[in-house]
Amino acid sequence: MIGDIGRGGPWLQAGRVAFLVLYGVTLLTAGAWLLSNVRQIGPDSQAVVLRFEALQRIEHAGLLLAWPQPFERVVVLPAADRVIERRVTALLRSSQAQQADYGDALTSDTLAGSGYLLTGDAGVVQLDVRVFYKISDPYDYVLQGVHIAPALDRLVERAAVVVCASRDLDTILVARPELVSNDSDVVARRERMRGDLQQSINRSLIALKAAGSGLGIEIERVDVQSSLPDKAVSAFNAVLTSSQLAEQVIAGAQNDAARVTQSANQSADRTLQIAQASASERLAKARADTAAITSLATTLDSGTDPDILWRLYRDRIATIFAKAGSVTGIDPHEDAHLILQGVDNATTVKK
Secondary structure, eight states: HHHHHHHHHHHHHHHHHHHHHHHHHHHHHHHHTTTTTTOOOOOTTOOOEEETTEEEEEEEEEEEEOOOOTTTTEEEEETTTTTEEEEEEGGOOHHHHHHHHHOOOOOOOHHHHTTOEEEEESSSEEEEEEEEESSHHHHHHHHGGGHHHHHHHHHHHHHHHHHHTOOOOOGSOOHHHHHHTOOHHHHHHHHHHHHHHHHHHHHHHHHHHTTOOOOEEEEEEEEEEEEEOOOHHHHHHHHHHHHHHHHHHHHHHHHHHHHHHHHHHHHHHHHHHHHHHHHHHHHHHHHHHHHHHHHHHHHHHHHHOOHHHHHHHOOOOOOHHHOOOOOOOOOOOOOOOOOOOHHHHEEEEEE
8 A cells, every 4th residue: 555655546636636735625615815895785775885994985886896704804885875763672671661561560660650751730651652764974883883774863862851851741642632722832832742852962063073972873763662651541532532421511511501691582572672662662752642742842942933822722712621520710819719510520710
């Protein structure tokens, strides 16, 4: 066998083949290593090239040529105009607290308040927040790395606490519609809540950037879904039902009052019309009865007929004497009376 090796036997041939295979693998590995950072960047992505962990350049869509690691490191990120969504689960009620809600009494105050925020009027509300952000500074984004998600959650939690503490319950969700149905300011503040959350988070991001710890992101939109604790929903529903029943009773009483008022107004109108008609009739009769006297007074006041009284006297005295049984004349200068005997009653006329 030793002679076969010396004469170029199968062992030598096997060694040569192994060497060639190892050499080829080494060349392929070296080529793959040299081309490891040569890649195609998609249109919805961007790449940050770090040379010895220092920012070298930012590449956008297209073919990227970079030195292999450890000389240069390439981090592929979403494009600057791509919106990234994140749901902040830290604001939600924990699973242990949810299980305890349907079981025995809670053993921890921290667990009891898990997932709830306190409002400005001492109310309790739960927020399900989703933030949509873009990458504004790729280098800061890469530098922060895995710390971005927890830092963003903390910023959202802080903004939610501040916004809820500055509002009452009805400016966060419709908890008591019977109190705010006609208040347009409450509705407007409820609509502005998402914008206030977005502004508060962005202000915190700007403050971090100024302190040299920027996250490299900017909030584009915030979606908020608010809700009440399960045990409070039934209480609010009971209050709402009572309020609706009270409104129905009040509406019925107002209808009855309106009906009674209408009937009273109609009765008063009829009474007034009857009184006005009776007064008009009596006034007409009084004017007719006094028409002669009124005419006589007008004539006397005007002085156009000074002998009218004597003519009336002469015209009517004959009728009076005709009704008298007998007539006795007396001296007009004496203090006596003329007694006229009528059919039924005696009539005394002073002359």
